[in-house]
Amino acid sequence: MADPREPRLRLLRSANIGPVTYAQLIARFGTAEAALEALPMLAARGGGRAPAIADIGRVRREIAAVEKLGARYLFLGDSEYPALLAETDSAPPALILRGRLELLQRTCIAMVGARNASAAACRFARQLALGLAEAGATVVSGLARGIDTAAHVGSLAGGTVGVIASGIDIAFPPENADLQERVAREGLLLAEQPPGTEPLARFFPSRNRIIAGLARGTVVVEAAPRSGSLITARIAAEAGRDVMAVPGSPLDPRAQGCNLLIREGATLVQSVDDILEAVRPIDARVVRSPGGSFAGPPPQDASDPERRAVEGLLGPVPVAVDELIRQAGLAPAVVQTVLLELELAGRLERHAGGRVSLR
Structure with a gap:
């Protein structure tokens, strides 16, 4: 067959x-x-x-x-494919995954930020992620250094999703290899690229669109004005999702991106309650029918x-x-x-x- x-x-x-x-x-x-x-x-x-x-x-x-590798495919059009991601204009036709796919049935909140984040910001991100997981939400991030790592560590016990820019068998950065394996075992690990694919620069914007597409809202914790985190926030805004940011000192360059987002209308976040109050229910519109066929006029x-x-x-x-x-x-x-x-x-x-x- x-x-x-x-x-x-x-x-x-x-x-x-x-x-x-x-x-x-x-x-x-x-x-x-x-x-x-x-x-x-x-x-x-x-x-x-x-x-x-x-x-x-x-x-x-x-x-x-x-x-x-103990992984499997999830194709656009499959009944298990996350509805919010399917709504986006560039939804991945195929994802490769390891772990608990049911985590995507919960309210998903993306958390992103600077790789060279301050200790205080990492601690705050970890606390936010823990609080979100305890409230029954799933935290989505990109397994990068800094804020991403803190978000996964904080939410690992309650529910976290890691989206990577490489093949599902490649850990990047290398120091997060153990964390990535824990995310795959205890949470959910997603990759768009085939196994063996190295994390080239051009794959990171694609990863960011998946992070934003899975989530009802995106929280930015420390980010430079021209960072990948702000790209993720812009993708979220273009998809009609909530964008939230943690304010920081105007003297710290790492806070300039978040302060800019707030000035442009992002929700100011100081607690888990701020995030939960900001996230609006989004109806899962059926834009593609099951089985791999796509709705709408050809x-x-x-x-x-x-x-x-x-x-x-x-x-x-x-x-x-x-x-x-x-x-x-x-x-x-x-x-x-x-x-x-x-x-x-x-x-x-x-x-x-x-x-x-x-x-």
Whole structure:
């Protein structure tokens, strides 16, 4: 009997296919098998060669490695896939996990902050995480140094989720190897990348979007103005989630990011009660149906004039897809089809915030 994971992973691991493209392909063709067959045609319409499709042997080796590690896959569309994460525009098509998946059924609160955090901030983060866990919430963080570590340590006994930028078998930073293993045994460990993947810089923003996407609210404890923690907070805000921050001394550069967030409207946090009061219930809207098929109208075919109109509006400077749709005066499904074809042809790059540009 064929393994249903294989075609999904072949599609996901193929060149030029990210989370948004994957979702659009499934929405249009219904199955990963049909989408794989259509890739050459779509790429040709976008003016390029068909993307290299992942080798079946590579996919089978990955599946075997995941199983050997005692981990398993969770695919977008599966009944157990977290509803809040599924609502996001770039929900991961597949996650690899070890641990207690039921922790994601609770109210999840993300906690992020500086890697070089002060001792006082780490202590406060640990106390907040402990209080949240005792209140029945699940604390989500990224297993980095500093605030992330404090958040996991504080919530480990009650319920914590670690999201990592590497393969599920790689510990980073190395000094957190024991903590990561404890999170996998006692809490839940999530990875988007295949086993053996090193934590490259480009994977951290992707990890941050998962942290923010899983949580009803994100708490920032110490962060520089241009830190990854503020990126996580911005992703949370764009998804309509609550953003909270712990204030700090204006004399400490590590507090400037939090103070900036509060000035811009984030909820000021001084206690666990502040967090619990700020988190608003979010209805889990069903945007994707179980079994790997995606709800919503499929993309529409585009005519050559429509393709030229959309491509003419694109350039090297990222532009929001909503703005493209407005200026093109075309149906959103048509614009999305053109963008899909350009991406599969290797000519389009997607950026944070739903923006796109030509390569």
